[in-house]
Amino acid sequence: MTANRWDTAGVPHKGWTCVDVIDLRADGxxxxxTDYATCQMCGNEKIRYVHVMAHPALDEHLEVGCVCAEKMSDDxxxxxxxxxxxxxRAVRRARWLRRKWRVSAKGNSFLNLEGYNLVVYPTKAGSWGYKIGGRFGGRTYPTSSEAKLALFDDFWAATKDHPKLWSS
Structure with a gap:
């Protein structure tokens, strides 16, 4: 178990800022x-959501759980x-492949979501690619399912703050 830094001299208790949050089970x-993390502030050994915290007085970031992140940031x-x-995100990604994908006249799987046209298509080389509107994904994938999941990841990153897409 990691030492409790709440009792360590020189480690600030307040004034921290969250710079990132990582889901260690994001891919379902x-x-x-799951390889869980250990909170670097209190030593709790089973952290799934890792809050990466920064403090202006320290060069290192601490990876902590939700309760410690709340106390450290006073948020x-x-x-x-x-x-x-x-x-x-994790729940939606797990259900992504089970969505009702439509098939275009060209035989490609697609979804239309809030004005976004999402397409997964076979390439001439036998792999799979995806397209969001007019923008093609950067690489190809061995299966259509892998292309659909890559499409989800790309689409989520681009639209995660879009309230109509993800709020319900």
Whole structure:
């Protein structure tokens, strides 16, 4: 177990800023296969959502759980909201392949979401690519499912703050 830094001299208790939050199970693997983190502030050993915290007086970042992130930043809503966003993403990604994909006249799978046309298509080389509107994904994938998941990741990154797409 990691030492409790709340009791360590020289480690600030307040004034921290969250610079990132990471879901260690973002790709939907089972809970028993997840490599959880240990909170670097209190030593809690089973952290799924890692809040990366920075302090102006320290060069290092600390990776902590939600409760410590709340105390360190004196923000008792932001960490929970960030975790809820990541939880929402994980649930939606897990259901992404089960969505009702339509098939175009060309035989490509597609979805139309709030004005976005999302397409997964076979390439001439036998792999799979995707397109968001007029923008093609940067690489190809061995299966259509892998292309659909890459499309989800790209689409989420581009639209995660779009309230009509992701708020419900």
């Amino acid at each position: 693997e089972p809970a028993d296969e 008792y809503e932001g960490p929970k909201r960030r975790e809820a966003t990541l939880r929402n």
